[in-house]
Amino acid sequence: MSERNYRAAIVGTGGIAHAHAEALLGSGGRASLVAVADTDAGRAGDFAAKFGVARSYGGAEQLLREEELDVVHLCTPPQSHAPLAIACLEAGVTALVEKPPTLSLAEFDALIEAERRSTAHVATVLQHRFGAGAVRLRRLAAAGELGRPLLATCATQWYRDEDYYAVPWRGTWESEGGGPTMGHGIHQFDLLLSVLGPWSEVTAVAARRARSVDTEDVSMALVTFESGAAATVVNSVVSPRQTSELRFDYERGTVEVAHLYGYTDDDWTVTPAPGHDDLSALWAAGRAGGSSGHSGWLAAVLDALDQGEAPPVTAGDARRTMEFIAALYASAFTGERVRSGQITADSPFATRMDGTGTPWEKVRNP
Structure with a gap:
């Protein structure tokens, strides 16, 4: 100590x-x-x-x-x-x-x-980067015990009603910076990025489906990574059955976690691919107590x-996640695929996450 x-x-x-x-x-x-x-x-x-x-x-x-x-x-x-x-x-x-x-x-x-x-x-x-399950997953992946990453799914499907958005700073680009992509799903897809490493391209949609806010209330993205892996990312505040889920499909097995606002080791499961039963033992050997909380x-x-x-998460670490958010919005609001590094200082999506404006705002103010 x-x-x-x-x-x-x-x-x-x-x-x-x-x-x-x-x-x-x-x-x-x-x-x-x-x-x-x-x-x-x-x-x-x-x-x-x-x-x-x-x-x-x-x-x-x-x-x-x-x-x-x-x-x-x-x-x-x-x-x-x-x-x-x-x-x-x-x-x-x-x-x-x-x-x-x-x-x-x-x-x-x-x-x-x-x-x-x-x-x-x-x-x-x-803080979700620091739970025992996430630490163990990154260690096993780095050691090559899981084989190549192939596919991942990441979902933050939460429910926030109109009373939640009655707080003045919520639901606006000027005070919150974005909707569930910015303020809710960030925990899950930051953990996804910390496991899978540098992302390459994002193709996304974002929409305002149910809440009377300026920002989106749902978004979805298809992401490719430098490793060759592909992932889907879903962020929502309109989902009555709330869940936070991550699934990683590697050559030698599937690793999953399902929770809501914080996980323990009991929330993780491992499914070995045929011929790789030793993966269960490798995972069990690192089991630990505690949760993915602030402690x-x-x-x-x-x-x-x-x-x-x-201290973690460093400025460099966080910037990669922030660039991912900006790229998701840029893709959603322009209809274009956005590559890593494409959002430079002169891009409207560098200075505001809504960039050139949202489709729903353009309808209101044609």
Whole structure:
């Protein structure tokens, strides 16, 4: 165990901040939650009292000015992620940013530039990469135990009603950056990308089928990878039977996980291909407890900081996922296949995820 104790703060004390606080309190003394901040000072005070935090502030500026911090957990609505992360980096404090990290690829590139100028780091909170099943799958794949990846399916089919979108910042391109592609399915397809590696091309559709929002409420994509594998990706907030599912078909077997908001090892199954029964034993040998929650992710962050390294998920890792999102939208709204690297700084889809505009907006404003 590291002898260092990292001084941490949380900015934004809404629902997801509770998971961050619990992870910090459960870190075994590796990190301490010393302060919180929220534009709603009363909510910040209530949150601080609940988790035994000594100090609360009415904003991040005062927090950064008055506290000596190692890391700040950014749990605010998406439109404030980039400016707050840049403020942390300029103060020499590592920023751990909830998903989506920025509203656009251009904003994310500005974040990368800020990191280059700083002694600190920025990392995106994509905790599903760090559950035991995902770690084991990547290890077995890298070791060649599964053979070549052939096919994958990735589905985030959730249900969010009109009351959910009554929160002012939800469902708009200006404040949330996108719909379920940006804010819901990102966990599953980020895990898909972390397993299958660099993607090559995306062909997609996105639509607004049922919710009175500016963004899409469903999207689907066909993705090819540099490895030769192909995958489908589905993102939805209109699906009454909610599920989060990933399936990977390799030469030597199929590996699957089905859950909702977080998985354990019990949620994974392995089906060996004929003649490869040893795969079941290989998988079982690595079984572990715990879930794909914030605690495992935080442990990986602290391990990296102990080694003087950038915490996971690094800016480079997250940029590949953000570029995938931009490519999906670009394909959906232009009707074209989009290749990796095609969305350059001068593309409208670099500055806004809706790029040249959505079909439904064009119908409303011909």
